[in-house]
Amino acid sequence: MPLNTDRFLADLDTVRRIGAYKTGVHRPTFSADDIESRRWLAGRMEEAGLDVTIDGIGNVFGRHRGPGPHLLSGSHIETQNYAGWLDGVLGVIGALELARAGLPVDVCAYCDEEAHWGDFIGSRSLIGEFSEADLDAARNRYTGEPLRPALEAVGLAGRKRITIDPARYKGALEMHIEQGTQLENAGLRIGVVTGIVAIRQFRITITGQQDHTGGTTMRERRDAGLTAVRLLGMLDHEFPRVCAERSVWTTGRIALEPNAPMIIPGRAEIVFSFRDLSVDVMDRMEDCLRRVVAESNRRERCPAVLEEIGRSEAAICDPGIVKAFSAAAESLCPGAWQAMPSGAIHDSQILARKLPVGMLFVPSIGGISHHWSEDTKREDLIMGMKVLEEGARRFLAS
Amino acid sequence: MPLNTDRFLADLDTVRRIGAYKTGVHRPTFSADDIESRRWLAGRMEEAGLDVTIDGIGNVFGRHRGPGPHLLSGSHIETQNYAGWLDGVLGVIGALELARAGLPVDVCAYCDEEAHWGDFIGSRSLIGEFSEADLDAARNRYTGEPLRPALEAVGLAGRKRITIDPARYKGALEMHIEQGTQLENAGLRIGVVTGIVAIRQFRITITGQQDHTGGTTMRERRDAGLTAVRLLGMLDHEFPRVCAERSVWTTGRIALEPNAPMIIPGRAEIVFSFRDLSVDVMDRMEDCLRRVVAESNRRERCPAVLEEIGRSEAAICDPGIVKAFSAAAESLCPGAWQAMPSGAIHDSQILARKLPVGMLFVPSIGGISHHWSEDTKREDLIMGMKVLEEGARRFLAS
Numbered sequence: 001m002p003l004n005t006d007r008f009l010a011d012l013d014t015v016r017r018i019g020a021y022k023t024g025v026h027r028p029t030f031s032a033d034d035i036e037s038r039r040w041l042a043g044r045m046e047e048a049g050l051d052v053t054i055d056g057i058g059n060v061f062g063r064h065r066g067p068g069p070h071l072l073s074g075s076h077i078e079t080q081n082y083a084g085w086l087d088g089v090l091g092v093i094g095a096l097e098l099a100r101a102g103l104p105v106d107v108c109a110y111c112d113e114e115a116h117w118g119d120f121i122g123s124r125s126l127i128g129e130f131s132e133a134d135l136d137a138a139r140n141r142y143t144g145e146p147l148r149p150a151l152e153a154v155g156l157a158g159r160k161r162i163t164i165d166p167a168r169y170k171g172a173l174e175m176h177i178e179q180g181t182q183l184e185n186a187g188l189r190i191g192v193v194t195g196i197v198a199i200r201q202f203r204i205t206i207t208g209q210q211d212h213t214g215g216t217t218m219r220e221r222r223d224a225g226l227t228a229v230r231l232l233g234m235l236d237h238e239f240p241r242v243c244a245e246r247s248v249w250t251t252g253r254i255a256l257e258p259n260a261p262m263i264i265p266g267r268a269e270i271v272f273s274f275r276d277l278s279v280d281v282m283d284r285m286e287d288c289l290r291r292v293v294a295e296s297n298r299r300e301r302c303p304a305v306l307e308e309i310g311r312s313e314a315a316i317c318d319p320g321i322v323k324a325f326s327a328a329a330e331s332l333c334p335g336a337w338q339a340m341p342s343g344a345i346h347d348s349q350i351l352a353r354k355l356p357v358g359m360l361f362v363p364s365i366g367g368i369s370h371h372w373s374e375d376t377k378r379e380d381l382i383m384g385m386k387v388l389e390e391g392a393r394r395f396l397a398s
Numbered sequence: 399m400p401l402n403t404d405r406f407l408a409d410l411d412t413v414r415r416i417g418a419y420k421t422g423v424h425r426p427t428f429s430a431d432d433i434e435s436r437r438w439l440a441g442r443m444e445e446a447g448l449d450v451t452i453d454g455i456g457n458v459f460g461r462h463r464g465p466g467p468h469l470l471s472g473s474h475i476e477t478q479n480y481a482g483w484l485d486g487v488l489g490v491i492g493a494l495e496l497a498r499a500g501l502p503v504d505v506c507a508y509c510d511e512e513a514h515w516g517d518f519i520g521s522r523s524l525i526g527e528f529s530e531a532d533l534d535a536a537r538n539r540y541t542g543e544p545l546r547p548a549l550e551a552v553g554l555a556g557r558k559r560i561t562i563d564p565a566r567y568k569g570a571l572e573m574h575i576e577q578g579t580q581l582e583n584a585g586l587r588i589g590v591v592t593g594i595v596a597i598r599q600f601r602i603t604i605t606g607q608q609d610h611t612g613g614t615t616m617r618e619r620r621d622a623g624l625t626a627v628r629l630l631g632m633l634d635h636e637f638p639r640v641c642a643e644r645s646v647w648t649t650g651r652i653a654l655e656p657n658a659p660m661i662i663p664g665r666a667e668i669v670f671s672f673r674d675l676s677v678d679v680m681d682r683m684e685d686c687l688r689r690v691v692a693e694s695n696r697r698e699r700c701p702a703v704l705e706e707i708g709r710s711e712a713a714i715c716d717p718g719i720v721k722a723f724s725a726a727a728e729s730l731c732p733g734a735w736q737a738m739p740s741g742a743i744h745d746s747q748i749l750a751r752k753l754p755v756g757m758l759f760v761p762s763i764g765g766i767s768h769h770w771s772e773d774t775k776r777e778d779l780i781m782g783m784k785v786l787e788e789g790a791r792r793f794l795a796s
Contacts, residue, residue, distance in 0.1 A: 180613025197612065201659060212767060213648040214595065214673060214741030215578025218641075225649055226634065233631040236624065243616075250611040251623055252659040254652050261599060261650040261669040271659040275612055343612030367613060 001102035003389045005382045008097040012381070015040065015077070015093070016085040024372025025085050029078040029116040030058065030154050037077050041092065041109055048100045050107060056151070056159035057125040057135070058111030062096075064104050071105045071392060072164065072172040072355065073098055075347060076113035076122070084374025086177050088113060090362070090381070094175040094388050103392055106169075110347040116140060117147050123350035128163040164354070171321050171356040171395060174348045175388045177376055181367035182340060189383050190337035191361030192325040195317050196349040197246075197341050198282050201273040201310035202289060204231065208302040210258065210266025225256045225265035227302040232270065234292045239274075242284040246341055249274035249285065268302075277314045277341050315349035321358025321395050328390035333383055358395070360388055399500035401787045403780045406495040410779070413438065413475070413491070414483040422770025423483050427476040427514040428456065428552050435475050439490065439507055446498045448505060454549070454557035455523040455533070456509030460494075462502050469503045469790060470562065470570040470753065471496055473745060474511035474520070482772025484575050486511060488760070488779070492573040492786050501790055504567075508745040514538060515545050521748035526561040562752070569719050569754040569793060572746045573786045575774055579765035580738060587781050588735035589759030590723040593715050594747040595644075595739050596680050599671040599708035602629065602691060606700040608656065608664025623654045623663035625700040630668065632690045637672075640682040644739055647672035647683065666700075675712045675739050713747035719756025719793050726788035731781055756793070758786055 018040065019025050019033030027033045038060050045052045050062030060077070064070055075091025088109075095107040111122030118138040124130035138147035151157045178184075183191050208224030232251055239249050253271035274285045293306045322339065329337035340361070348357040362384035365375045416438065417424050417431030425431045436458050443450045448460030458475070462468055473489025486507075493505040509520030516536040522528035536545035549555045576582075581589050606622030630649055637647050651669035672683045691704045720737065727735035738759070746755040760782035763773045774782075 178613060179610050180615075181618055182613075182615060185618065199612075211765065212577050212742060213646060213650060213671065214597075214743070215576060215580075215762075215765065215767070216646070216741070217578075217580060217644070218646055220579055220583065223648070225652060229627055229630040229634060229649070232627040236627060246615070248611060248614070248616055250621070250660075250662060251627070252611060252654075252661055252663065253657050254623060254654055255657065256650075256652055259651050259653065261671065262648075263650050264648060265650065273611065273659065343614070344610060345612070364613075367609065369610060369613070 001100065003097065003101040003386065005385050007100070008093055008385050009378065009381065011044065011093045011096065012089065015089055021082050022372045024083055024374060025079045026082045027079045028081055029112040029114065030150050034078050035154050038109065041077060044096055045107055048096060050099060053162060054156065056156055056161040057122055057130070058156055059122045059126055059162060060109040061162050062099065062107040064099060064106050066104055068104060068168060069170040069396065070168050071103065071396065072108060072169050072351070073105050073174065074108035074110060075174050075176060077109040078112060078114050078116065080114050080370045082372050083370050084372060086376055087369050087374060090177060091175045094385055097385060098389060098392055101389055113347050120347060120350045123347040125161050126164055127350060127354045166354040169355050171318055171358060172348065172351045173321065173358050173388065173392055174346060175360045175384050176346060177369060177374070178361040178364045179344050179367070179369035180364065183361065183363040184365065184367065186338065188336050188338055189333050189363065189380050190329045190387050191340045192322055192329055192337060193317055193342045193359035193361060194322060194339050195277045195341050196315040196346055197275040197277050197343055198279065198314035199273060199275050199310065199312045200282060200286060200308065201271065203307045203309045204270040204272060204293060204304050206268040206302050206304045208266050211264040213262045213264055216264060221264055222301045223264050224268040224302045227296060227300045227304065228254060228268035228270055230300065231292060231296040231304060234295065235272065235289065238288050238292055239285065242288045244276055244278060244281040247274065247276040247281055247285065248343060275343055277316065279314065312345065312349065315352035315357060317358045318356030320398055321356060324395035324398060325358055325360055325387065325391035327394055328387045332386050332390060360384060360391065399498060401495065401499040401784065403783050405498070406491055406783050407776065407779065409442065409491045409494065410487065413487055419480050420770045422481055422772060423477045424480045425477045426479055427510040427512065428548050432476050433552050436507065439475060442494055443505055446494060448497060451560060452554065454554055454559040455520055455528070456554055457520045457524055457560060458507040459560050460497065460505040462497060462504050464502055466502055466566060467568040467794065468566050469501065469794065470506060470567050470749070471503050471572065472506035472508060473572050473574060475507040476510060476512050476514065478512050478768045480770050481768050482770065484774055485767055485772060488575060489573045492783055495783060496787060496790055499787055511745050518745060518748045521745040523559050524562055525748060525752045564752040567753050569716055569756060570746065570749045571719065571756050571786065571790055572744060573758045573760070573782050574744060575767060575772070576759040576762045577742050577765070577767035578762065581759065581761040582763065582765065584736065586734050586736055587731050587761065587778050588727045588785050589738045590720055590727055590735060591715055591740045591757035591759060592720060592737050593675045593739050594713040594744055595673040595675050595741055596677070596712035597671060597673050597708065597710045597743070598680060598684060598706065599669065600687060601705045601707045602668040602670060602702050604666040604700050604702045606664050609662040611660050611662055614662060619662055620699045621662050622666040622700045625694060625698045625702065626652060626666035626668055628698065629690060629694040629702060632693065633670065633687065636686050636690055637683065640686045642674055642676060642679040645672065645674040645679055645683065646741060673741055675714065677712065710743065710747065713750035713755060715756045716754030718796055719754060722793035722796055723756055723758055723785065723789040725792055726785045730784050730788060758782060758789065
């Protein structure tokens, strides 16, 4: 049962047609097209000889019937709205192809990584960290619709939810598109992921006094927008002093009120986040942020309040898997790969709580993802599949 | 015919009931309540012995029947939406009271200073600077409805539009609320306006590259929001070096796209404006802005484009009127007045193109205007009326 990259590409092209939108796909979790794609996948898994279940949270799980040691492999099959054809699906079909190539692999499409209904509800359920109370609380993030009736509507209510036994697995592997331009810009074909970065996200709320721009002297003003600009200027100045080589930090959102040309802003809201693999570096950056806000409050007339609004821990990839993927990449595309952190979040960071994990990246053309124009060269998809298989074999043999 | 401040206050209280909203007023131009207030005003003018016209643009004009030299006095009677009871109306009723006190005053409610249908359409029409083509082009700024059918609907279409003969007037006087906190904070009761400041307003558009915050290294990013913060930081640093004592500058609007917490902003739009009485100072500030944008374009990866989107010239008040108002204030409230520029725009700046103009301010409680809670102490309204009358008499005698 050799690896068959034609079959792998043909399956990617087939599932692309379910919910097609322009050159991409619109397959939000539990939409009719999403359910069709899950049933199609279950059929392919059965053909591959796996023991298949679509479970009570929507995970499509194909259990290998032979002896271990086993690997777990997969990704997600639903998409962001009007998004790309490879984000998630690549790792699911890649895992399926591993099983078809004879590897002792359980294949899983972890449900709803794209967070239509919550945060990682499928992979958290699979590792036993998504309670019935969590399920009761889950709601569609766009419509507010509760999850339970949605599961009922698609015929999944009342089904058992699968949880894995970590002892069954030597590790968990996920292939994914990079969603960035680092590989493309460096002319590389494979990224061996060293870890998924931690993310800390903060809201900074600055309160001033809304006033007429003409009638209020500079001395009288409490301009919340100006305090925001000064605070962000300090962050721009201070963060390079505490960051590491791969750290990133971003102000994605600045919202002034009333945001009218001729009115002094009475309120400013900033959302600021930063990412790194290292807890030490994350702590340094958080400390820097807290000191900058404190300094702003010492200098400025408009008080700034800092709140943490999101936090995810880093997941460090298993050194044995990184070594196996690196050796596979060096043998199949010598010099055309690099080790790199994943800046984006993936199901592997949830699985890492229970299992050794590893990820492979293939280049994203123009770095585009979460958009229907997302794409990857076919030769890079093939290279990804080959490195995944070769790496899996090397890791199993290690 | 002595000045009667009880009558003046009673009229303010009467017109306040037309379109009352909470403690304020909602009387947008050409609404039913606005037309009612114009008819009411025309009636009061007739009682005062003036020769009254509501003209083809909505100006309510009461012409003094006696010999000159004449003064023109007034303000506007319509309000901002759900706004205050004194903004504009104070100057109209004040002018009416001047006429009733026997002064040779033509009283006018200049239509639509509050810009529901355009910029100063009433006062521009009155000085002959609002053409039929301008009228054709005018539209409601909230609904887009053209002005002509609106004039027809309220029965003003086809009426002659009054234009003034500047030779008839020694000057034009306007009493208004301050719309700021300078008088209140200084414990003063009267502001003698030295001029209405010039305003220049600019849009700065910064173009970057929208990207995923996780997948894009700091080195690769073209973050339009970050360039905006740096550019605004430079303005904050440089403007104090070129401004004058009373200059103001404001970033009222910052709009990032997509303004999502986890996406690098691909575009930023800033609206920045500044005000001063002096052309030299205005030119220095504009030069500073242009140099800062040029420097940003030298330093940054995201290009910034500067466009002028608004410009009004300063109107310097007539020294004779300033002198007469100052002497009147000093005699009626010694030590409790100051000379000051008007940061807000007023019809007087249009009239200043043809006539010597002067303005008086009374304090705004808490500096509030353009809000239904706008208010002024009754003793300050009375003081304003007295200084207006005494100043008008002194100016006429000068």
